[in-house]
Amino acid sequence: MSAPAASAERPLPVWRRPAAAAALRAALVPAGACAVVLLLLCVYTATGAAGDPSARIGVSDARILQSAGSATTTVLVSLRNTGPVEDTLESVSSLDLGVMVLARTVTENGESRTRPIGPVTVASGGSLRMDAFGVKVAVLDPPELDPGEKVGIDLWFRNSGRVKATAVTVRPGRP
Structure with a gap:
């Protein structure tokens, strides 16, 4: 079965x-x-299309005015923004120079004084040439520097971040 x-x-x-x-x-x-x-x-x-376009900051003519035993000295730079957006210089630093602040020379009661200022904007396609009587970087308690001595500085921008430069020590009044 x-x-x-x-x-x-x-x-x-x-x-x-x-x-x-x-x-x-x-x-x-x-x-x-x-x-x-x-x-x-x-x-x-x-493709790099994501996010905001970046500023392109160029630094030239960076120089330190030699201090003659002064409590402060000045760093001057020329900035050029070739990018499509503005950028803002927020601060400047250097391990070799110590405390640095953005500053401007102001005249009060016939006397010129250096005063700290806030961030400085560099327009798209624009430039900023610092000078001893306008916008500049004040160095508080600077070290003794010889003419021709080179010092590294860092410029800190809101969009571009750190931009490195080398500043050359010059005597005041020299270009």
Whole structure:
């Protein structure tokens, strides 16, 4: 006597079951859209188009006026912004010079004094040439420097970050 043939019907794979197939199709649409958006964002970032355009700051003619035993001296630089947006010089520092502040010469009651100022903006396509009687960098308690001595300075900008320069010591009144 032979055994009755059992119904050997296999269950359907998950993706072929009606409820599961509908759920899978519903999940593929947003997942595919996310993948496409992520790919586009990667391409956008890789081309450099993401974010704000940056300022491009150039520094030239950086010089330190030699102090003759004075309690302060001055650092003068010329700045040029060739970028498409303005940038702001927030501070200047140097390990070799010590405490430095942005300053301006003001005249009060017929007497000229150096006063600290806040950040200085350099317009897009603009420039700033510091001078001893306008915007400058005051160095408090400067070290003794010889003419021709070079010192590294860091200019700190809001958008561009740190911009390095080398300043040369000159006698006051010399270009």
